[in-house]
Amino acid sequence: MLKKTIYRIENLIAWSRDKITNKQFIFLSSVLVGISSAFAVIVLKAFAHSIFTFATYVTSISIFKYGFIKGMLPVIGIMLTVFVVKRFLGGNIEKGTSQILYAVAKKASIIPKKQMYAQIVTSSLTVGLGGSAGLESPIVITGAAFGSNYAQRYKLSYKDRTLLIGCGVAGGIAAAFNAPIAGVLFAIEVLLVDVSISAFTPIMIAAATGALVSKIVLKETILLTFKQQEGFDYHNIPYYVLLGLITGVVSVYYSRNFQRVEHIFARLKFSPYKKAFFGASILALLIFIFPTLFGEGYESIKTLSENDPGQLLENTLFSSYRNNSWALLLFIGLTVMLKTFATGITLGSGGNGGNFAPSMFLGSYVGFFFSTFLNQIGLTKLPVSNFTMVGMAGILSGLFHAPLTAIFLIAEITGGYDLMIPLMIVASIGFTISKRFEKHSMDVKNLARKGHVLTTNKDTNILTTLDTNSIIQTDFLTVSPDENLEKLVDLISHSNQVIFAVVDKEKNLLGIVHFNTIREIIFNQYRVKYTLVKDIMIEPLEIIYPTDSMEIVMNKFEKAKVVFLPVIKNSKYYGFISKSNALEAYRTKLKSMTIE
Numbered sequence: 187m188l189k190k191t192i193y194r195i196e197n198l199i200a201w202s203r204d205k206i207t208n209k210q211f212i213f214l215s216s217v218l219v220g221i222s223s224a225f226a227v228i229v230l231k232a233f234a235h236s237i238f239t240f241a242t243y244v245t246s247i248s249i250f251k252y253g254f255i256k257g258m259l260p261v262i263g264i265m266l267t268v269f270v271v272k273r274f275l276g277g278n279i280e281k282g283t284s285q286i287l288y289a290v291a292k293k294a295s296i297i298p299k300k301q302m303y304a305q306i307v308t309s310s311l312t313v314g315l316g317g318s319a320g321l322e323s324p325i326v327i328t329g330a331a332f333g334s335n336y337a338q339r340y341k342l343s344y345k346d347r348t349l350l351i352g353c354g355v356a357g358g359i360a361a362a363f364n365a366p367i368a369g370v371l372f373a374i375e376v377l378l379v380d381v382s383i384s385a386f387t388p389i390m391i392a393a394a395t396g397a398l399v400s401k402i403v404l405k406e407t408i409l410l411t412f413k414q415q416e417g418f419d420y421h422n423i424p425y426y427v428l429l430g431l432i433t434g435v436v437s438v439y440y441s442r443n444f445q446r447v448e449h450i451f452a453r454l455k456f457s458p459y460k461k462a463f464f465g466a467s468i469l470a471l472l473i474f475i476f477p478t479l480f481g482e483g484y485e486s487i488k489t490l491s492e493n494d495p496g497q498l499l500e501n502t503l504f505s506s507y508r509n510n511s512w513a514l515l516l517f518i519g520l521t522v523m524l525k526t527f528a529t530g531i532t533l534g535s536g537g538n539g540g541n542f543a544p545s546m547f548l549g550s551y552v553g554f555f556f557s558t559f560l561n562q563i564g565l566t567k568l569p570v571s572n573f574t575m576v577g578m579a580g581i582l583s584g585l586f587h588a589p590l591t592a593i594f595l596i597a598e599i600t601g602g603y604d605l606m607i608p609l610m611i612v613a614s615i616g617f618t619i620s621k622r623f624e625k626h627s628m629d630v631k632n633l634a635r636k637g638h639v640l641t642t643n644k645d646t647n648i649l650t651t652l653d654t655n656s657i658i659q660t661d662f663l664t665v666s667p668d669e670n671l672e673k674l675v676d677l678i679s680h681s682n683q684v685i686f687a688v689v690d691k692e693k694n695l696l697g698i699v700h701f702n703t704i705r706e707i708i709f710n711q712y713r714v715k716y717t718l719v720k721d722i723m724i725e726p727l728e729i730i731y732p733t734d735s736m737e738i739v740m741n742k743f744e745k746a747k748v749v750f751l752p753v754i755k756n757s758k759y760y761g762f763i764s765k766s767n768a769l770e771a772y773r774t775k776l777k778s779m780t781i782e
Contacts, residue, residue: 196339203340212346216353216388219336220395223329223357226306227396228403230321231362234314238481256316257474260532261466263315267308268462268536275304281538283323284632286330286351286377295347296338301331305538312537316480318469318528323540325362329354330377349385352378356389357396364401364409368595369393375588376629410484410546411599416569418604423611425568426576429556430612433580434619436552437545440526441585441624444541445631447530458536465535472528476521477502479528483547487578490518490554491571511562518555522548541628545581553577575600576608580616587620587627589613652736657771658753660761664689667696667720674699674719675708685750687759688723695752695759697723726752730763739768 199218203211237259271279280301289297309324333354337347352373360369370386370393400409454461473479478486478498489497499508499517507513529544557573560566575596583592592613597603624631663677664687674686684701703722707713727746730739730753742751743765753760 200340208346211340212349212388213391215336215340215342215350216392217395219329219333219350219353220357220360220392221399222332222336223325223354223392224361224396224399224403226328226332227325227358227361227400230306230310230314230325231404231409233310234321234481237314237316238485256477256480257470260312260316260318260469260473260480260537261463263311263313263317264462264466264469264532264535264537265459266315267311267317267538268458270308270311271536271538272458275300275308279304279308279538281323281533282540282629282632283326283377284629286327286355287629289330289334290348290351290377294344295334295351297327297331297334297351299331299335301327302335303328305331308538309540312532313481313539313543316473317532317537317539318473318479318481318483318525318544319532319537319539320482320541320543320546321539322359322362322542324538325358326355326372326377326540329356329358348378349388352385352389353392356393359396360393361396361400362409363595363599364397364411365595365598366390366393366397368591368598369396371594372588372591375590376586376627409599410487411601416572418572418607419569420607422566422568422608425557425560425566425573426608426611427615429553429573429577430580430615431619432556433549433552433577433612433616434584434622436522436548437581437584437616437620438623440545440548440581441620441628441631443526444530444628447527448534451531451534462536465531466537469528469531469535472524472531475503476517476524478521479525482543484543487547487550487574490550491574495554511558515555515558515562518551518558522551522555525551541585542582545585546578549578549581550574551577552581572605572608576605576612579609580612583613584616584620585628587617589617592616652768652771652775654730654734654736654739654763655732657767658732658761658763659767662687662762664759665699665719666690667718667723669719670715671704671707671713671717671719671722672715674704678708685762687752687762688719689759693758695726695729695754696720698726698752699723700750729754731755732760736768736772739763743768 199214202214206214271277286297289295305324305328309319309321313319313321330351331354333350333352334347337350342350355377356366356369356373358369359372360366363369370389373389373393374386451461451465454464456464469479486498489495496508496514499505499514502517504513504517507517525544525548529539529541533539553573553576554570556577557568557570561568561570579589579592579596582595583589586592593606593609596609597606662685663681663683665674665677667688667690677683677686678701686699687695688697688699689695697720699719699722703724707717727748728742728751730742730751732753732755734742739751743749749765750762751765752762
């Protein structure tokens with residue numbers, strides 16, 4: 187019955203494809219992709235929340251106190267994740283939103299079909315059963331996969347595929363937080379290379395659709411929302427500036443230590459199951475001591491923003507210090523230090539998830555610790571709930587280099603824009619500090635490590651997508667060093683070439699001769715007859731190799747200030763690259779990648 191219904195819907199969509207304009211079809215598609223992304227969010231969020239509720243209930247039973255169950259569930263979750271990946275997903279699964287960036291830039295926005303379900307299954311097992319990671323990254327990948335495969339199904343162009351990837355991402359983020367503006371900004375600020383104003387409409391439609399579906403289906407308790415907040419006092423601006431500096435430093439700390447943990451696990455020579463059990467066992471111990479590291483951590487963020495944050499110490503080894511403010515602060519501070527290791531272990535040992543939720547978790551804890559500490563020592567009286575919320579924007583902006591997303595996401599989930607000024611201060615400073623020490627965001631770091639660097643520089647991104655070999659001209663005529671200029675003049679008169687490679691019998695490049703070099707002597711018969719090529723050839727200012735990236739090629743042209751450069755392959759002369767051809771390839775790619 188379900189299969190028949192899906193078949194009918196697909197036929198109806200295919201029919202509409204021929205009856206309406208392409209722009210109208212994109213609008214319709216953005217709604218459908220937004221709905222699909224929203225339901226992926228609903229499945230993931232509902233499952234994770236149910237497991238958290240179950241674990242919390244069991245932990246409250248006297249024989250299971252001190253987080254015993256919470257410590258054991260992640261072991262089961264990570265082991266099951268590894269089993270599913272090995273048994274059903276070909277032995278590997280790509281993690282992190284960097285794969286979307288790579289697909290857009292290098293794979294014509296083609297995302298494998300398995301990503302439409304693989305991320306949902308594996309991340310629900312990992313995070314739903316307590317792995318210390320987030321669901322937003324899998325949500326984003328799933329939404330992007332829906333958009334890409336929908337576009338492939340109806341044979342849409344590269345531009346439209348990329349646009350629908352953005353729609354899937356925006357719909358997923360909007361549904362996850364009931365924050366449509368943040369969904370739009372995340373898709374544009376983090377993932378899409380270049381978007382024109384007209385392309386905003388489908389992305390906005392998808393984000394609004396995702397948020398609406400989530401609002402209707404999901405209970406508010408499942409989503410991360412805040413209703414209690416104090417007014418903004420401009421006298422606290424210096425403290426918000428200081429919080430911004432701290433969140434920037436903590437972002438760098440998290441980013442670097444997360445990668446260190448992942449590298450350690452990558453170098454382990456264990457089998458996948460042994461690695462999973464080893465890592466999950468360490469995670470279980472961390473969660474047993476610090477139960478707040480369990481799962482996404484959104485419930486503990488809500489607790490921090492309320493009037494009784496001491497609830498975090500209930501049913502832990504520190505429950506006897508529940509009403510001790512300094513003990514709570516120590517617990518919060520240690521949790522901040524350990525979160526990066528917990529998330530790194532979760533993902534490095536074989537679990538699946540992302541760093542979006544950990545960044546929110548970390549930000550709220552840093553904001554709470556900072557404001558409560560200053561209040562405790564009597565230096566000032568800060569609104570703790572405000573600093574708890576604003577801290578999230580600082581870490582989110584610092585880790586993902588996405589200040590606009592951070593600002594509007596926190597503004598939306600707090601139910602208003604009263605905190606806009608401190609959000610802008612903390613997010614911008616956190617971003618600036620992080621950018622100073624970490625060139626790439628969390629999304630781009632993995633690509634950079636593999637040599638596939640995508641940056642916020644649009645020109646650089648486009649150049650990385652061009653293939654140097656595609657613009658090498660190998661049909662250029664060559665000359666011998668011992669020939670006189672008569673041969674060269676004859677070649678010039680019977681071809682369109684203005685530059686010639688000087689090579690020996692083994693095709694070794696000895697030099698180059700440009701038409702401008704012999705312009706003054708070309709009509710002097712005596713000099714033409716008695717001047718050898720080797721007497722006028724010059725060494726090339728730069729040499730290009732087929733393995734050079736297009737960014738390197740353009741840098742060499744800029745440095746040499748010439749319009750032709752020779753290419754050497756396997757130590758032999760291979761051909762020339764024309765700067766005009768390189769620029770034409772850039773312009774063509776730019777036009778194809780601009781989403782209108």
